Amino acid sequence: MTIKLHCFGESGNSYKAALPLDLSGLGWEPVKVDFFNGEARGEAYRALNPMGEAPMLVAGDLCLTQSGVIQSWITEQTGQFGGADRAEAREVLRWVLWDNHKLSSQAGTVRFLANFLPEDKRPAGVIPFLQGRLRAAYQVLDAHLAGRDWIVGDGPTNADFSCCGYLYYPEPFGFDRADWPAIDAWLDRIAALPGWQHPYDLMPGHPSDRA
Amino acid sequence: MTIKLHCFGESGNSYKAALPLDLSGLGWEPVKVDFFNGEARGEAYRALNPMGEAPMLVAGDLCLTQSGVIQSWITEQTGQFGGADRAEAREVLRWVLWDNHKLSSQAGTVRFLANFLPEDKRPAGVIPFLQGRLRAAYQVLDAHLAGRDWIVGDGPTNADFSCCGYLYYPEPFGFDRADWPAIDAWLDRIAALPGWQHPYDLMPGHPSDRA
Numbered sequence: 001m002t003i004k005l006h007c008f009g010e011s012g013n014s015y016k017a018a019l020p021l022d023l024s025g026l027g028w029e030p031v032k033v034d035f036f037n038g039e040a041r042g043e044a045y046r047a048l049n050p051m052g053e054a055p056m057l058v059a060g061d062l063c064l065t066q067s068g069v070i071q072s073w074i075t076e077q078t079g080q081f082g083g084a085d086r087a088e089a090r091e092v093l094r095w096v097l098w099d100n101h102k103l104s105s106q107a108g109t110v111r112f113l114a115n116f117l118p119e120d121k122r123p124a125g126v127i128p129f130l131q132g133r134l135r136a137a138y139q140v141l142d143a144h145l146a147g148r149d150w151i152v153g154d155g156p157t158n159a160d161f162s163c164c165g166y167l168y169y170p171e172p173f174g175f176d177r178a179d180w181p182a183i184d185a186w187l188d189r190i191a192a193l194p195g196w197q198h199p200y201d202l203m204p205g206h207p208s209d210r211a
Numbered sequence: 212m213t214i215k216l217h218c219f220g221e222s223g224n225s226y227k228a229a230l231p232l233d234l235s236g237l238g239w240e241p242v243k244v245d246f247f248n249g250e251a252r253g254e255a256y257r258a259l260n261p262m263g264e265a266p267m268l269v270a271g272d273l274c275l276t277q278s279g280v281i282q283s284w285i286t287e288q289t290g291q292f293g294g295a296d297r298a299e300a301r302e303v304l305r306w307v308l309w310d311n312h313k314l315s316s317q318a319g320t321v322r323f324l325a326n327f328l329p330e331d332k333r334p335a336g337v338i339p340f341l342q343g344r345l346r347a348a349y350q351v352l353d354a355h356l357a358g359r360d361w362i363v364g365d366g367p368t369n370a371d372f373s374c375c376g377y378l379y380y381p382e383p384f385g386f387d388r389a390d391w392p393a394i395d396a397w398l399d400r401i402a403a404l405p406g407w408q409h410p411y412d413l414m415p416g417h418p419s420d421r422a
Contacts, residue, residue: 005320051309066308069301086418090280098262100311125336140262 003028006056008035008205014055015199018065020161023195024078032204068096071158081158091152095159103138106130107166111173131174138180144152145182214239217267219246219416223377225266225280226410231372233404235289244414272297279307282369292369303364306370313348317341318377342385349391358392
């Protein structure tokens, strides 16, 4: 049974699922979602995922959406990345939820507005507002990572794969690794995991496709 | 061992934990977080929760934050609200994550900006932008609830308690129940659960305290 992940290169939310899928050793195939031509909002896609979002994992009859759900499923299948015990598992969930609430959600939005919308369509005032909220989130993450290698416990977990979702992209959206030394070192640590790939290498779709 | 929930009435994120805590039958006590005077960002609070957020549950040595983590813990303790099997549990997590990403996060922000910030401090352009994104979220939720009583399965789960977090408040932020009939009926259904209380009755703290 082939595991297929519907995803696209520009999607940090997809990367949050694709990265642990790849590192877990489970075989999988990416299926490109043509997000920029509206595929995720189209009828055929919404019939599978009414939330209209990527990523979506399909394996036989199983269809999972939300990166955090796909991460949990990978953990169920392989025993990896979920934390060493129940207390760590709770801590992993805590950071995955925080990421969805405070980090990736806003980073994804501001990166989209700042890079993938024409300048005359960007809603005035929104980018600086979101960047202000993001600074508070970077501060929380950087302080947590100072003096530790991984967000939870002694090795990489879904908490790391969730929080790093948008932080490897080259397009500028107000996040500069040099400003956050503990985040910077942690991103290098994740990137040194055997098999790690950059989002644009791991998933199909790149801004240059639309150039 | 007393379960204490650090929370405040205006916090829909706190309500997402307080409501299942109350309905579960576990005894608990609310502890008011003086959010509007900066308590959640102060040193003493951040020593317990560096994320600087409510809710926070303390029970003996246990200290949990993020409403979704507290909900999971209540489910572990009582067997309630987590879904009937593993597939339902995944579906509950899916909606809790979606809520954190697309619904409560933005509803909480726009409600704060529109009601609890003086008009001259509201960042221009942000409220209509967030309201546009919220309309897309209400649409997803309303369509899902059309023809079903609960978000997952045959009874109330953490998915319901998460998604309803900000939807009972009277302060206007662009959500009008009359526009979303399936959400409206579902909110009545939750409110009919034995022991249900409005956020301002369940938790200490009300806008009139600052009048």
